[in-house]
Amino acid sequence: MNAADTAFILVCAALVMFMTPGLALFYGGLVRSKNVLSTIMHSFMLLGVATLVWVFAGYSLSFGTDHGGLIGGLDYLFLNGVGVEPGPAATIPHALFMIFQCMFAVITPALISGAFAERIKFSAMAVFSVLWVLVVYAPMCHWVWGGGWMAQMGALDFAGGAVVHMSSAAAALAAATVLGRRRGYGKMAFVPHNLPMTVLGAGILWFGWFGFNAGSALAANGSAVMAFVTTHIAAASAAVSWVVVEWFHSGKPTTLGAASGAVAGLVAITPAAGFVSPMAACVIGLIGGIVCFGGILLKNVFKYDDALDVVGIHGIGGSWGALATGIWASEQYGGVNGLLHGAPGQLWIQFLSVAATWLFCYLVSLFLFKAIDLVMGLRVDADAEQAGLDVSEHNETAYTG
Amino acid sequence: MKKLEIIIRPFKLDEVKMALTDLDIKGMTVTEVKGFGRQRGHKEVYRGAEYQVDFMPKVKIEVVVDDALVKQVLDAVTKAARTGKVGDGKVFILPVEDVYRIRTGEMGPDAI
Secondary structure: OOHHHHHHHHHHHHHHHHHHHHHHHHHHOOOOHHHHHHHHHHHHHHHHHHHHHHHHHHHHHHHOOEEOOOEEOOOOHHHOOOOOOEOOOOOOEHHHHHHHHHHHHHHHHHHHHHHHOOOEOHHHHHHHHHHHHHHHHHHHHHHHHOOOHHHHHOOOOOOOHHHHHHHHHHHHHHHHHHHOOOOOEOOEOOOOOOHHHHHHHHHHHHHHHHHHHHHHHOOOOHHHHHHHHHHHHHHHHHHHHHHHHHHHHHOOOOHHHHHHHHHHHHHHHOOOOOOOOHHHHHHHHHHHHHHHHHHHHHHHHHOOOOOOOHHHHHHHHHHHHHHHHHHHOOHHHHOOOOHHHOOOHHHHHHHHHHHHHHHHHHHHHHHHHHHHHHHHOOEOOHHHHHHOHHHHHHOOOOOOO | OEEEEEEEOHHHHHHHHHHHHHOOOOOOEEEEEEEOOOOOOEEEEEOOEEEEEOOEEEEEEEEEEOHHHHHHHHHHHHHHHOOOOOOOEEEEEEEOOOOEOOOOOOEHHHHO
């Protein structure tokens, strides 16, 4: 046990918790004013729902005794035996490790909500989130961080490129596939109703991400410091590259572009944070901003309505970051070498983990959405969608008077 | 009596209000409105997707004045609100049958 590590991870857990309301604002500003509360609710309510799922069973399935590299056991059900003695992390209390991980299990399903915004039933979204944390998030988390097969294979994911970003993006793609497009898509303008809110949300995300990435070192050590440094550099780089690219592409530098670019950079560096040098982080961020800008244009080509670009930013950014980890990882930082440091095999391992994550998370999420659609219906009816989800699903209006 | 519906650029509201109060006009009603005329709208781009925004924000001022004052009002509005570019706005002039002041019960021009 180490007091400095404990103090540091306590603060990091709080920082990661703050990302979810930050995400609520980031997404909330991007929808039309009649859907802002429902969109905020999709994130905020998961602080409640996903936390309960996590402490009842999710944590145990993720970090319980390994069964065949596939899933954790039931030893920690209802936090049985999770106390102040060290657990998976040697120098901090088990309960602290559990609650730090809990914040990840909250924000990951919240990320998906960008894809089904403005048209899903709240009840369906809640049921989906409960099931998804149990059958998609917990296995992914176990495979990568709980000693499962991806960890055994040697796949590197410092803070959740696969567990958090690719998994939520694959689910987002499934959501867009099953739900279909919003009414009027392609005919009406879907214009963000409050970009200052979105930029504030992006700022909170950037702030919280220091806890997310640096805290993933699970100790107050050099690895945490380097992760903090690479995180900030990558976010800065991607904000710049996104704005420059859109300036050429669409004629003007936009605030939404700066905010989106920063988030894209944060996503891209997440799997790599503790494994690469600061200058590698700069390159990962610069390219991350560009490929994610390309990513958001994909939906216009393929005509799926991923309303708030979860696939474009978290899917493309997360995949790029995972591959980039295999390219730039350096023994000097995280103890493992990648392609540029003489270990091309690491890139292949990274590629396998990317492909497996997309395939598994997309297929299971697709099945969940279809099953829920069959049992209770996923989508609000036309009148409710027209009126907006705030009033139809929650009996509230965001802006009155 | 005439009612003037004066539609102007939003940032010209203060200047037009001052010009009208200088003519001793004692009241007006102001509404934020949207619409388009020859100016049409403008283009907005969000994450690479372009949208044509047709309705431009404008301000509508409604005042009721004696017939004799109409010309002066139009001159004052022109002086205050004109930029010379498309989109300066319009004034609609309508006849008013009568006016009633709720507090005193006065009717006609006295009630303006």
